[in-house]
Amino acid sequence: xxxxxxxxxxxxxxxxxxxxxxxxDDEVLKDYMGGRGLAAKIxxxxxxxxxxxxxxxxxxNILLFLTGPLTGYFPGGRxxxxxxxxxxxGVIGSTVGGEFGVExxxxxxxxxxxxxxxxxxxxxxxKDSDVEIRDASNLWGKDAKQTMTLLTRECRELLKxxxxxxxxxxxxxxxxxxxxxxxxxxxxxxxxxxxxxAGYGGYGAVMGSKKLKAIAVKGTGPLPEAANLxxxxxxxDEICKVIYEGELWRRWGTGAGGYEVGAKTSSEPVRNxxxxxxxxxxxxxxxxxxxxxVKQCWSDFGCPTNCLKVAVVKxxxxxxxxxxxxxxxxxxxxxxxxxIFTPEGNVYMASVVDDLGLCGIQTGNVLGxxxxxxxxxxxxxxxxxxxxxKWGDAEVFGALTRxxxxxxxxxxxxAEGTYRAAxxxxxxxxxxxxxxxxQSKGIGIGAHGIRSGKDYPDVISYAVSVQGGDHTSTAGLPxxxxxxxxxEIFNDSAVYCNFNSFGIRRTLKFEFYKAVTGLPMTMKExxxxxxxxxxxxxxxxxxxxxxxxxxxxxxxxxxxxRFYEPLPSGPYKGKTADEAAVKKKVKDYYKAAxxxxxxxxxxxTLKKLGLQDADEALQKLRALQS
Amino acid sequence: xKKKKEPIWIAREFTKCSGCRKCEIACSxxxxxxxxxxxxxxxxxxxxxxxxxxxLCAQCEDYPCVKACPVNALSTSEYxxxxxxxxxxxxxxxxxxxxxxxxxxxxxxxxxxxLICDLCDGNPQCVKVxxxxxxxxxxxxxRRNRAYELYARKxxxxxxxxxxxxxxxxxxxxx
Numbered sequence: 001x002x003x004x005x006x007x008x009x010x011x012x013x014x015x016x017x018x019x020x021x022x023x024x025d026d027e028v029l030k031d032y033m034g035g036r037g038l039a040a041k042i043x044x045x046x047x048x049x050x051x052x053x054x055x056x057x058x059x060x061n062i063l064l065f066l067t068g069p070l071t072g073y074f075p076g077g078r079x080x081x082x083x084x085x086x087x088x089x090g091v092i093g094s095t096v097g098g099e100f101g102v103e104x105x106x107x108x109x110x111x112x113x114x115x116x117x118x119x120x121x122x123x124x125x126x127k128d129s130d131v132e133i134r135d136a137s138n139l140w141g142k143d144a145k146q147t148m149t150l151l152t153r154e155c156r157e158l159l160k161x162x163x164x165x166x167x168x169x170x171x172x173x174x175x176x177x178x179x180x181x182x183x184x185x186x187x188x189x190x191x192x193x194x195x196x197x198a199g200y201g202g203y204g205a206v207m208g209s210k211k212l213k214a215i216a217v218k219g220t221g222p223l224p225e226a227a228n229l230x231x232x233x234x235x236x237d238e239i240c241k242v243i244y245e246g247e248l249w250r251r252w253g254t255g256a257g258g259y260e261v262g263a264k265t266s267s268e269p270v271r272n273x274x275x276x277x278x279x280x281x282x283x284x285x286x287x288x289x290x291x292x293x294v295k296q297c298w299s300d301f302g303c304p305t306n307c308l309k310v311a312v313v314k315x316x317x318x319x320x321x322x323x324x325x326x327x328x329x330x331x332x333x334x335x336x337x338x339x340i341f342t343p344e345g346n347v348y349m350a351s352v353v354d355d356l357g358l359c360g361i362q363t364g365n366v367l368g369x370x371x372x373x374x375x376x377x378x379x380x381x382x383x384x385x386x387x388x389x390k391w392g393d394a395e396v397f398g399a400l401t402r403x404x405x406x407x408x409x410x411x412x413x414x415a416e417g418t419y420r421a422a423x424x425x426x427x428x429x430x431x432x433x434x435x436x437x438x439q440s441k442g443i444g445i446g447a448h449g450i451r452s453g454k455d456y457p458d459v460i461s462y463a464v465s466v467q468g469g470d471h472t473s474t475a476g477l478p479x480x481x482x483x484x485x486x487x488e489i490f491n492d493s494a495v496y497c498n499f500n501s502f503g504i505r506r507t508l509k510f511e512f513y514k515a516v517t518g519l520p521m522t523m524k525e526x527x528x529x530x531x532x533x534x535x536x537x538x539x540x541x542x543x544x545x546x547x548x549x550x551x552x553x554x555x556x557x558x559x560x561x562r563f564y565e566p567l568p569s570g571p572y573k574g575k576t577a578d579e580a581a582v583k584k585k586v587k588d589y590y591k592a593a594x595x596x597x598x599x600x601x602x603x604x605t606l607k608k609l610g611l612q613d614a615d616e617a618l619q620k621l622r623a624l625q626s
Numbered sequence: 627x628k629k630k631k632e633p634i635w636i637a638r639e640f641t642k643c644s645g646c647r648k649c650e651i652a653c654s655x656x657x658x659x660x661x662x663x664x665x666x667x668x669x670x671x672x673x674x675x676x677x678x679x680x681x682l683c684a685q686c687e688d689y690p691c692v693k694a695c696p697v698n699a700l701s702t703s704e705y706x707x708x709x710x711x712x713x714x715x716x717x718x719x720x721x722x723x724x725x726x727x728x729x730x731x732x733x734x735x736x737x738x739x740x741l742i743c744d745l746c747d748g749n750p751q752c753v754k755v756x757x758x759x760x761x762x763x764x765x766x767x768x769r770r771n772r773a774y775e776l777y778a779r780k781x782x783x784x785x786x787x788x789x790x791x792x793x794x795x796x797x798x799x800x801x
Binding site for chain 2: 099126
């Protein structure tokens, strides 16, 4: 067995109400590591042969919660959630911060495979090797905060009853869904700690489709033994030393972005991306710090960065709203993208999506889409159940968000996410509404635009990413560079927070991997032989897609139309993405990734990597192209 | 001649706690030679998100835990003021936990003995990492005549107070 792994996964069949342990194969772990990579491998092995027919919200989908060998060791604990995505119909490695991954590893598991569907709402309680599927009817329908309160009480009481001499039991770590996940909203998240979420992918809906309200885990063992603990400690110290010098992230997190990404780099969504510039000083980080942050440093396990803050609205009509910072993504998407430029309005909106278990990015994206249609007279007050969806009105946006979570009225349509809503509504209106949908492969684009060229994403970041609009997994060339999607595959497969790898020398994470697992790993090996396999499998499953929609590289490896409209305001007014340059870069990317001119992984590429079955599955797509 | 050290105390400011658990990592690395959160003598409770705080021995003046031990497995260090556990003598009966006003001691997850902060023989590792990171929840101070038992409180009590402070009127309902 490789060091640093617990060595087994927990498999839970909710239809049968049974659980078992699944051992991990060393060779698979060497190639796919954990988290996102292992998710792609497991999903491909189990569902690949019938991928196009698997409805992500049917019991046959598989929901995965996977750690990696570095979880708990590398500063900043996370867990990777995956499965067939109800947004892209491919596979997203969607990670969420917190202690869940650490607790799971301390309980003796590297991850959880959930199959089937329960008859009635359940939650999973894991205490080391004791696993129970428990009734969750008292939790169903409850929001994030209620769910955590009730579950914390129930689990601690149970533990106390069972182990009365232990002393005070701490809360188990929990992942849960809110009402949005229960109602199969495609933009629902798997959440933790009130305000943390595995957002991209829509796995909250998958969890809801399985009637799985929550998972609680208490692991009382140590982390799986590392090969060279002294070296691990040294590397942790090296990381912390660098991080401690970074005042920006430690003090403000990404909270300075809500003002600066717009004002300085013109790459922030403003009113559904009609603009990417604003200079609203009311939205400055000083305002957040002074008016709403009640806790300046909030961290997940082992994290020196503490980019999170706790925010509470103290005055006005949104008094009592609680959330984290919000971080830049939610600042932008539930702020300027909706024409909201006050910390109070923004915190309120973030607390609404947290409580309902919705993704702040995807929800901000679809709300912005709807508000632009209202602005243009395409959607009227009548159609919006009487709501006047004016830019900047946080109360009305909050009301529409609730409709989405409960699939009420127009919310039922918007609960499908921006892409699917645009198609459905377009059909009804006999209009092409996709120009107003700022998304890629069914996933709303993260809050970093490409038009000004001043923020980090490359012009093909979203167009060819195997995770669509996901701003945490952007594609770039060279394939072995820092801006490559293969770099993100390392973070998401070793499973830790990539914020703690900013400013760290590039070779450190490979040394860290070796110190934990005992296995040497060169960068060349990672990029050329290992991460590339995950990328190819993700690409294969993305292109196979189905059943409700499929992506064609020719028409879908593109940027949203809005990114070709010139920026209308700000210092970069007139700038836009150059379509010819994008097309050329997409071609270059295909070549570098070993894909044919139609964007399909080549037979030779896949065979060289030992992915013969993926090659066979893609034959029919190649035939369609020729 | 080596100067005799004064007993120490770990002063604590709960509202600054980020919940990063670096104290648990340092404690378990130091005492157990592994990262082992449940075997850490200092444990971060997060009964409510945002209201994290470290739960660790407060070294009450009258040491009720020491008095309660039926097998004399607990003693106090003259040198640091810490409660010391004689691991071999301890029977894991739990009487010290009941005697503690904050129910702070807890059992070692795999061995039959109780875990209580030993102040790392005068150089607490939790304090070191917390200060290195600038959170400064902890500070090592010399032990003087103070009401240390005020800090020996049950997790729910501390959480309620922190929730009231951070979240206002309805904060305590989250506990």
